[in-house]
Amino acid sequence: MRHLIDITDFSVQEIEAILDLGDKMIADPAAYGDCLKGKILATLFFEPSTRTRLSFESAMLSLGGSVLGFSSADSSSAAKGESLTDTIRTVGCYADIIAMRHPKEGAPMAGSFKSTVPIINAGDGGHNHPTQTLTDLMTIRREKGRLNNMVVGLCGDLKFGRTVHSLIGAMSRYEGIEFVLISPPELKVPAYITQGLKDRGIPFTEVETMEEAMPRLDVLYMTRVQRERFFNEADYIRLKDTYILDPDKLRTAKESLSIMHPLPRVNEISVKVDDDPRAVYFKQVRNGRFVRMALIKTLLEA
Amino acid sequence: MNIDSIKRGIVLDHIKAGRSMDIYKSLHLDELECSVAIIKNVKSNAMGRKDIIKIDDDITIDLDVLGYIDPGITVNIIEDGVIVEKKHLALPQRLVNVIRCKNPRCITSVEPELDQIFRLTDEIRQIYRCVYCDSEKKKK
Numbered sequence: 001m002r003h004l005i006d007i008t009d010f011s012v013q014e015i016e017a018i019l020d021l022g023d024k025m026i027a028d029p030a031a032y033g034d035c036l037k038g039k040i041l042a043t044l045f046f047e048p049s050t051r052t053r054l055s056f057e058s059a060m061l062s063l064g065g066s067v068l069g070f071s072s073a074d075s076s077s078a079a080k081g082e083s084l085t086d087t088i089r090t091v092g093c094y095a096d097i098i099a100m101r102h103p104k105e106g107a108p109m110a111g112s113f114k115s116t117v118p119i120i121n122a123g124d125g126g127h128n129h130p131t132q133t134l135t136d137l138m139t140i141r142r143e144k145g146r147l148n149n150m151v152v153g154l155c156g157d158l159k160f161g162r163t164v165h166s167l168i169g170a171m172s173r174y175e176g177i178e179f180v181l182i183s184p185p186e187l188k189v190p191a192y193i194t195q196g197l198k199d200r201g202i203p204f205t206e207v208e209t210m211e212e213a214m215p216r217l218d219v220l221y222m223t224r225v226q227r228e229r230f231f232n233e234a235d236y237i238r239l240k241d242t243y244i245l246d247p248d249k250l251r252t253a254k255e256s257l258s259i260m261h262p263l264p265r266v267n268e269i270s271v272k273v274d275d276d277p278r279a280v281y282f283k284q285v286r287n288g289r290f291v292r293m294a295l296i297k298t299l300l301e302a
Numbered sequence: 303m304n305i306d307s308i309k310r311g312i313v314l315d316h317i318k319a320g321r322s323m324d325i326y327k328s329l330h331l332d333e334l335e336c337s338v339a340i341i342k343n344v345k346s347n348a349m350g351r352k353d354i355i356k357i358d359d360d361i362t363i364d365l366d367v368l369g370y371i372d373p374g375i376t377v378n379i380i381e382d383g384v385i386v387e388k389k390h391l392a393l394p395q396r397l398v399n400v401i402r403c404k405n406p407r408c409i410t411s412v413e414p415e416l417d418q419i420f421r422l423t424d425e426i427r428q429i430y431r432c433v434y435c436d437s438e439k440k441k442k
């Protein structure tokens with residue numbers, strides 16, 4: 001039995017197989033419309049995240065399966081003081097696979113130790129969110145036709161952004177990848193990540209503005225810069241416009257650039273960019289549904 | 303107990319000078335019924351000075367704990383007054399309930415029945431990470 005707790009639980013080959021299946025499902029969704037008939041997915045959301053929960057439920061329903069679950073900790077048995085392990089073992093009697101979101105880091109890992117059914121980490125605090133990373137990889141591969149040999153720019157809050165950390169980890173495994181890390185000094189990528197890149201000889205540069213990196217980028221992955229991450233309002237006001245993508249900043253970008261964002265966005269990508277053919281963040285959401293379909297089917301048949 | 307001649311027991315040799323009390327506590331040697339000798343600041347050709355611990359009984363020692371504290375220690379098993387086995391330690395790949403995760407956002411902070419598990423992720427820098435939250439623990 002396999003779980004997906006961290007994106008690196010899967011080898012490059014296993015990820016490839018899931019993305020291949022996702023591509024087939026996009027091409028012919030009807031062919032998979034009842035392949036999981038009679039199977040049940042439990043969505044255990046110990047903290048609310050409507051967007052992620054809907055993507056899992058949509059994925060399971062699209063495969064002919066059924067869903068049950070809860071969407072916040074106070075409606076779950078955890079509110080009565082039951083241990084996580086007991087909750088997981090109980091739910092394992094009702095469902096064939098579990099998608100779990102939890103505010104504490106490592107909760108899905110802890111749940112997987114005694115689980116009798118596959119566990120998918122649907123986000124554990126600021127730690128991991130591997131199905132977002134699968135979605136990102138699927139989007140890059142569909143847009144570029146490859147996952148190697150490209151310059152990937154990551155922009156915004158690179159310190160706390162878990163999607164950024166996971167994507168760096170996942171993309172580092174492919175040949176010829178170079179990262180451009182675009183952030184204010186306060187929100188730089190943690191040192192252990194840049195140390196890891198150095199140790200493995202993966203090229204990267206750290207810059208403070210999008211403009212200086214733009215012409216070289218093949219992918220630009222935008223994230224939110226949150227007000228509460230700054231010590232004072234003045235710094236926030238000073239910096240926030242620097243990290244807002246608008247048509248003007250895109251003037252020097254490649255024709256083939258892919259602009260991504262894990263969504264929801266606040267204002268870090270101007271709506272004026274939405275109609276630019278290089279903007280792929282809504283395609284990314286759709287890819288998220290199909291890659292979760294491919295993941296659920298793969299884990300249930302493993 | 304004659305500290306030079308143990309008939310049957312264990313001698314922990316090549317302990318870094320000054321670390322023997324840490325080891326005494328970490329291995330819970332204070333809870334033993336048998337005699338235990340701590341010998342400090344012994345002259346050593348290789349180390350300058352070292353500590354030695356002699357345990358006058360054939361107890362089971364948690365080699366992971368010992369390897370984590372000081373992988374340079376040699377464990378000598380004594381039977382009938384002679385060394386029958388010399389164990390050289392290494393930094394253990396996995397530590398179960400030896401050190402605790404201090405990250406307040408870690409699941410172990412709210413689920414006390416979970417084992418505290420760390421894995422060695424960087425042998426050269428001697429870095430362990432919590433298997434749940436990946437928090438780093440640098441060996442002191």
Ligand SMILES: [Zn+2]
Binds near residue numbers: 403410433
């Ligand atoms: Zn931890």
